[in-house]
Amino acid sequence: MSKKGIRPKSPRNLLFVFEILALLLLFVYEGDKIDRLTLGTGIGLVIIIYLSNYILTKISYGDNYIFLIVTMLISIGIVMIYRIDSSLGIKQLIWLSIGIFLFFLTYFILKYIRGWKNFIYLYIIASYILFFITFVFGSRKGGAINWVSFGGIAFQPAEITKLLVIFILASYYSDTSRWKELKYGPYYLMGIIYSFILLLFLQRDLGTALVFYGIFIMIQFIYEEDRKLVLYNIGLFAIGGILGYTLFDHVKIRFQAWLNPWKYIERQGYQITQSLFAIAEGGFFGRGLGLGYPDFIPVVYTDFIFSAICEEMGVFTGIGIIMLFMILVYRGFKIAISQESLFYKILALGISILFGIQSFIILGGVLKMIPLTGLTLPFVSYGGSSILSSFIALGVLQICSEEIKIKEEFDEQRD
Amino acid sequence: MNKETKRIIVVLVGFCLMFISLIVYISYFQVFKAEAVKNNSYNKRLWINEESILRGSILDRNHKVLAYSEKKDDLYKRYYPYGRLYSHIIGYSYREYGKVGLELQYNNALLNINENAAINEIKNLVIPTTEGNNLRLTIDHELQNKARGLLKGKKGSIVAMNPVTGEIYAMVSLPDFDVSNLKEDWKEISENPNSPLVNRATQGLYAPGSTFKILTTVAALGTPNLDKDYDCVGSTKINGYIFKDYQGKAHGHIDLKQALVKSCNTYFTEKSIEIGKEKMGNVADKFLINGDIPFDLPTKSSQYPYKGNLDKTDIAASAIGQGKVLVTPLNMALVASGIANGGEIVKPILVKEIISKNDKVMKSYNTEVLSQGTDPITAEKVKEMMVEVVKSGTGTNARIKNIEVAGKTGTAENASGKSHAWFVGFAPAKEPKVAVAVILEEEGSTGGKTAAPIARDIMIHVINNIKD
Numbered sequence: 098m099s100k101k102g103i104r105p106k107s108p109r110n111l112l113f114v115f116e117i118l119a120l121l122l123l124f125v126y127e128g129d130k131i132d133r134l135t136l137g138t139g140i141g142l143v144i145i146i147y148l149s150n151y152i153l154t155k156i157s158y159g160d161n162y163i164f165l166i167v168t169m170l171i172s173i174g175i176v177m178i179y180r181i182d183s184s185l186g187i188k189q190l191i192w193l194s195i196g197i198f199l200f201f202l203t204y205f206i207l208k209y210i211r212g213w214k215n216f217i218y219l220y221i222i223a224s225y226i227l228f229f230i231t232f233v234f235g236s237r238k239g240g241a242i243n244w245v246s247f248g249g250i251a252f253q254p255a256e257i258t259k260l261l262v263i264f265i266l267a268s269y270y271s272d273t274s275r276w277k278e279l280k281y282g283p284y285y286l287m288g289i290i291y292s293f294i295l296l297l298f299l300q301r302d303l304g305t306a307l308v309f310y311g312i313f314i315m316i317q318f319i320y321e322e323d324r325k326l327v328l329y330n331i332g333l334f335a336i337g338g339i340l341g342y343t344l345f346d347h348v349k350i351r352f353q354a355w356l357n358p359w360k361y362i363e364r365q366g367y368q369i370t371q372s373l374f375a376i377a378e379g380g381f382f383g384r385g386l387g388l389g390y391p392d393f394i395p396v397v398y399t400d401f402i403f404s405a406i407c408e409e410m411g412v413f414t415g416i417g418i419i420m421l422f423m424i425l426v427y428r429g430f431k432i433a434i435s436q437e438s439l440f441y442k443i444l445a446l447g448i449s450i451l452f453g454i455q456s457f458i459i460l461g462g463v464l465k466m467i468p469l470t471g472l473t474l475p476f477v478s479y480g481g482s483s484i485l486s487s488f489i490a491l492g493v494l495q496i497c498s499e500e501i502k503i504k505e506e507f508d509e510q511r512d
Numbered sequence: 513m514n515k516e517t518k519r520i521i522v523v524l525v526g527f528c529l530m531f532i533s534l535i536v537y538i539s540y541f542q543v544f545k546a547e548a549v550k551n552n553s554y555n556k557r558l559w560i561n562e563e564s565i566l567r568g569s570i571l572d573r574n575h576k577v578l579a580y581s582e583k584k585d586d587l588y589k590r591y592y593p594y595g596r597l598y599s600h601i602i603g604y605s606y607r608e609y610g611k612v613g614l615e616l617q618y619n620n621a622l623l624n625i626n627e628n629a630a631i632n633e634i635k636n637l638v639i640p641t642t643e644g645n646n647l648r649l650t651i652d653h654e655l656q657n658k659a660r661g662l663l664k665g666k667k668g669s670i671v672a673m674n675p676v677t678g679e680i681y682a683m684v685s686l687p688d689f690d691v692s693n694l695k696e697d698w699k700e701i702s703e704n705p706n707s708p709l710v711n712r713a714t715q716g717l718y719a720p721g722s723t724f725k726i727l728t729t730v731a732a733l734g735t736p737n738l739d740k741d742y743d744c745v746g747s748t749k750i751n752g753y754i755f756k757d758y759q760g761k762a763h764g765h766i767d768l769k770q771a772l773v774k775s776c777n778t779y780f781t782e783k784s785i786e787i788g789k790e791k792m793g794n795v796a797d798k799f800l801i802n803g804d805i806p807f808d809l810p811t812k813s814s815q816y817p818y819k820g821n822l823d824k825t826d827i828a829a830s831a832i833g834q835g836k837v838l839v840t841p842l843n844m845a846l847v848a849s850g851i852a853n854g855g856e857i858v859k860p861i862l863v864k865e866i867i868s869k870n871d872k873v874m875k876s877y878n879t880e881v882l883s884q885g886t887d888p889i890t891a892e893k894v895k896e897m898m899v900e901v902v903k904s905g906t907g908t909n910a911r912i913k914n915i916e917v918a919g920k921t922g923t924a925e926n927a928s929g930k931s932h933a934w935f936v937g938f939a940p941a942k943e944p945k946v947a948v949a950v951i952l953e954e955e956g957s958t959g960g961k962t963a964a965p966i967a968r969d970i971m972i973h974v975i976n977n978i979k980d
Binding site: 315318319320359362370373374376377378380381390393407412415416419420422423426427430433434446450453457460461464466 | 555
């Protein structure tokens, strides 16, 4: 460590040490059946993560901590997923490699191509097309229609729509004067976002609907000059919530399972109680990697990965993950505050809010602090769509952390 | 700082609070909730070892087998040869209904698994666990059987223990249920208004009636300036409320000893006002009323809420075990033990030893003093009075030939309209071998008449049959 202050180099080495230790534990657990695959996966993980962190410090002069935080999260995730199901662990490593590739790709595309704020119509149309595809080709998984399968590769269109929504909001609020001239201009945006939320509701994807709403209301709270719109938005949410509860059984069931899961332990409350068992068994220090029974929890490697981590690595690791998300959100907001260009400022905010709200909803859900809605824990849960879209979002955040040349975006300069 | 930046910071602070609330919640859950959650019978982790390990047997103090497991169709099955007799002590361990009683509390010992998963894993590498440990209880099967027979057809509880070592010889709570036949009976058991699932001995809270006068007597002896004499006219008015003696009978001029022997209500109600609720409360505290009794089975705390709002009527009523005082039978057995044991109250023990499959004693539970209820001199004085209760007072039905018995009867009014019949005592008075508490719930007769003979039979059995 030099006198110039902490450089990203030393946390990178700490991450390296963590990974070596975690992998050693994994080998101990595997015991007699250490195979080349495990070894290869382990070495692959370490190399990919160390190298990408190293490369990033060379090419980006922006914030290098966000990528570091994310690679820490994903390392914990991969070790856990590999321990639950080694073939999924290897797949996750492949997703991670593609994700990191997309991160750099997004970074370079955004660095050298400008003018993203002018395509608002394109974003809106693309979002509707994705919804359309979901409804026509979608299949039901875990109660929600949110998976589309093409040629054997399944993906969740909503993961892409999340990013589009952030781009729509950023384009809109970085150029409000354009909309103000229109009659009912400000209401258009609300209409569009609410139509998305309604569509998600119909797909029974309550978690994503909540994420969309969360991003919308927070950006609106910060940038909407017409304050009564913010109030309308909150009011509509309350009405929508009550209507949803009375009209849709799947909302009611989730709510009841939250209030008293023990009463419905054999059906609606099964998942959440299994999650609580796992966390309770873990204690503060965990049962030890490979010594718990995370596979008792349904869909443990996606939505409930946090419970599995708490069982085997302990609640202290769980708290560590929560704090990593907190720092990630904090760094994201810091990037937004120091960004001069309004469009990129809002993008940075949107992405930080996305990471923050999504992790809060699923963490609170598996802990039974708030009603459970199915969502992945960004960067930790298993899942291609989730990893890829999260890395694209991170790529966007990375570019936002750099100084955007003002001469290109002079119209955004503010006081 | 402009408006937007301020709002951004508001949202950021909001996020930080959200994440901090997650951390607070998970810590709270781990510290306060986790233990109860883990023991839920739906937690499959409780059963994971059950498939590969032969669950240990549970034995009485003379090594008689009370519960055991055997392999049947590749699965271990649990057998309870005495059905109802140990429903509240041993409890049960079934996949469908979970675990309760000692089967729950000593689950790890019975399966020979360690609390710590890592140690367990290492242990399993060296010698895989295939058989659990046996539990040897302090219970005497013959006495337990006899006690249940004496209580049969009634509601209530009996606790018999060694006042010096704390070993519980018998603990019965009726109504009970048949643990070997849970499947057929479950619906009836769970819907029965008499709650057979509740262990009345440790969790039943009753008005102690006149048995509580033992504590009032201790408090009176500890109040130096108290005038121990009194003229009883059969009733007295305290704060507008009239307290009467049994059948309104006047006892005339009496002292403390005669008051206890004759169980004079007016004496104790009047004197308790002079003693005061603080003094009464301190004595109650020392006898573990208001406190948790550490025990192998879940207990409820008895209560004498002297720190709350007690008016004079309440103090007077509680002095004779009515009003706001509530006790568990186990607690009353400990009160008797305390007087028997020179004021020292020992921890009640139900499990004597944990024995490994090759008959090695893994752990044995020894006598522990929980509290000094009173000083030896006071205890001796109270003991003399209690001997007189059985010799010539209300407890004559507990008399045993050639053996000096100390005791106190109680007849407790309650909401049901039918009084509870109590007897607590110990024998032999000089060298106590057994302390006993008997309560017959809603019996509608006096403790001296119905509870005392039961206590006598228990004490005779212990003195004649339990040697070590």
